[in-house]
Amino acid sequence: MYIKICGLSTPETLTAAVQAGADAVGFLLAPGYARTVSPEQVRELLPLVPDGIETVCVFRNQPLDVVLDGARAAGVQTVQLHGHEPDSDVDALERDGFGTLRAFSAEAFAALPPAKREFWANRRLLLDAVNPGEGVPFDPALLHGGHPEGFWLLAGGLTPDNVAGLIGRLRPTGVDVSSGVEERRGVKSVRLIEEFIAAVRARSAND
8 A cells, every 4th residue: 555645854754654564655745734845845744755756846736837847846856736727738748757646636536538537547646535635535425436546545524544445445556644633734643643653554454
């Protein structure tokens, strides 16, 4: 089970995520949020991330040139688009050498026509709540039309207490958490990061 800890901003919490066994660490480069950091801050933190752990910058409804410049300046491997960006932005990022992760609300993904689902079948997706970062899970019934066919991360309202049950019900490739491991909005908790990863690993061990 792939685990991404997102919205990181300090050496202490980044190190906690790495040492607890995260597969990926994420940094928010969209402006105006409690978890927003700069590309320069990300680059200063990256030496704490060992080889083999994916580094991700998250953008939301920003122009492609801003996304490319920010991701290059930060020095990350992967770009996560978490807004209403056109499909062509994903292609452009991949041509520039970045891995991509495309976020949809579960409701938006469920409404995709078959041709669009086929377009995303071989790309990595993240399914989130309607209002990302608010700590509220989406209704699993929204996926009545089927889960993504390939790699996909479950996000939205996950916590150390509920993640195991939601994994069992929805069977994602992995999970992504931000607000669910915070002691207060925008401030990550080392203890909650460790508890979240332990809960996911324990659930995976029982499969």
